[in-house]
Amino acid sequence: MVTGDQETRERVLNTAARLFAERGVERVTVRDICQQAHANVAAVNYHFGGKDGLYTAVMELAIGVMRSTTEAARDAGAGQSAEGRLRAYIATFVDRVTGSGRDTWIHHLLMRELADPTPALTLVVEQVLKPRMEYLCGTIAEIAGRLPDDAVVVRCALSVQSQFHALLWNQALPRIATGGDTTPASVAAIAEHITAFSLAGVRGFAQSR
Amino acid sequence: MVTGDQETRERVLNTAARLFAERGVERVTVRDICQQAHANVAAVNYHFGGKDGLYTAVMELAIGVMRSTTEAARDAGAGQSAEGRLRAYIATFVDRVTGSGRDTWIHHLLMRELADPTPALTLVVEQVLKPRMEYLCGTIAEIAGRLPDDAVVVRCALSVQSQFHALLWNQALPRIATGGDTTPASVAAIAEHITAFSLAGVRGFAQSR
DNA sequence: TGACGAGTCAAACGCTTGTTTAATACAGTC
DNA sequence: GACTGTATTAAACAAGCGTTTGACTCGTCA
Structure with a gap:
């Protein structure tokens, strides 16, 4: 992946923070987050153990x-x-x-x-x-x-x-x-x-x- | 069905109001509502045209x-x-x-x-x-x-x-x-x-x- | 009596969800 | 150069979701 300077974990975390605040946890899917963070769907589970862990x-x-x-x-x-x-x-x-x-x-x-x-x-x-x-x-x-x-x-x-x-x-x-x-x-x-x-x-x- | 005095539509509406307020729309399923209202799952779509209509x-x-x-x-x-x-x-x-x-x-x-x-x-x-x-x-x-x-x-x-x-x-x-x-x-x-x-x-x- | 519309029901239908898998790439170490 | 642990990936998975279906039960009216 052509990641930027930022680590995947950080990108996912920051994107999730923004989306959770905008729409609420229930209205955001892990696919939304990962797509906007240019990361794979599995990244959430790998780095945070799941959606709850990410929250x-x-x-x-x-x-x-x-x-x-x-x-x-x-x-x-x-x-x-x-x-x-x-x-x-x-x-x-x-x-x-x-x-x-x-x-x-x-x-x-x-x-x-x-x-x-x-x-x-x-x-x-x-x-x-x-x-x-x-x-x-x-x-x-x-x-x-x-x-x-x-x-x-x-x-x-x-x-x-x-x-x-x-x-x-x-x-x-x-x-x-x-x-x-x-x-x-x-x-x-x-x-x-x-x-x-x-x-x-x-x-x-x-x-x- | 062993309904009470209340019509199905009313029971579903009142149950939904209580659950939506308690947990938020996203955290309440149509099945939750209908079970607590002693109604069939299809009742929501029949009477309200869907979950959005119910809300x-x-x-x-x-x-x-x-x-x-x-x-x-x-x-x-x-x-x-x-x-x-x-x-x-x-x-x-x-x-x-x-x-x-x-x-x-x-x-x-x-x-x-x-x-x-x-x-x-x-x-x-x-x-x-x-x-x-x-x-x-x-x-x-x-x-x-x-x-x-x-x-x-x-x-x-x-x-x-x-x-x-x-x-x-x-x-x-x-x-x-x-x-x-x-x-x-x-x-x-x-x-x-x-x-x-x-x-x-x-x-x-x-x-x- | 028979047709009809409203209401209810169990079952199934797609679709989306969060999660898991197995393969792959890569850096560092002995 | 083989080994190891970390990170990433595409694909598949099982469960849950809202919704739809077709049959069935009534009461009503011609």
Whole structure:
């Protein structure tokens, strides 16, 4: 085969990640993947032990990137006030979800996993969602003057995080709301909106100590 | 056949609705549906013209219920202030999504349709999502002292609506957050949280006229 | 009574799916 | 140069899928 510079395994893995995110695991055949990856049908079974193994490998790849997103969101606000950290956290996520970076497919995979859980959800929860919630709760707790495990704080964190997911309704959004474009300016406007909305929401639960 | 009181067509339709919502269309076979509905495999093709036709029929059924939910959410706040209307709207939705009523499956179908659009999305957008956004924007506009088509108002409406969807992360939620129970008390607490959070968020964008 | 349409049924039909096989090529090692 | 383990290939495999078929059972109506 006239392979490129890339190893077959890597080509299959990357192609599968893209297709799984686009169409969902069930709507992608191993023949689709291998054809687009310029690989033989047997490659999936040889390198990943089967379609399920391939999906697991894709999810592990995705989890790695998601963890780095969490870190980036945390680093962006390092040394700032709680308000500043929340603002930086939101801006990082909006930026990555709307695809200014190049890893949009990952968020679609995550959305599918939440809507339609597979065994891989356990990994996602432990390595991605829990750390995010923990950081978010810490920041929000500081803003609200409450404890991080306060039920009010947890609910606020969910309210913040859930707003990101509306950004992924790619097909529906442009038809029900103005905008939906992802120019740097509008992305920044969305981030600013979620920040302001969430800050006001959280402060409404503020408790004087 | 020892059918019950229900006609075969109805049994197949209801069984399919439940299974499609639970597992997703791709992970449900016609044989699954017919077995659970105590019907012959050919029933799907005879009554609905095929699996696709069955899915369309299920979505039409779901859209009917969703429209009635929209009306119920609107009626619940009739004659009240804008704040009261928003509170009633949110309470109605939280109630239906968490399944105190019996139509939870519909929201799972909607979530799947947003994550993984099919041709049926067009119907959902026109007959369900647009009317909801319109009503929500009207209410929020009044609270914020802005016009209903103001971009700020539209974004606020999306922020409100998106919070409902976190309630549907059935598998993931109990593992990342405390609660997740659906006792009447906690459902009311969730509704109250989203209301307070959203009201504060919207008021932050209030414009003195 | 006999013809007719609607509904149901077991069985079979193609087709696609994920997976396996056996052959082949190739690089490194003794 | 024979041996070994890795990687790739075309072809075939068995199972499952949605769908179709033709016979059969009714209730209805002329």
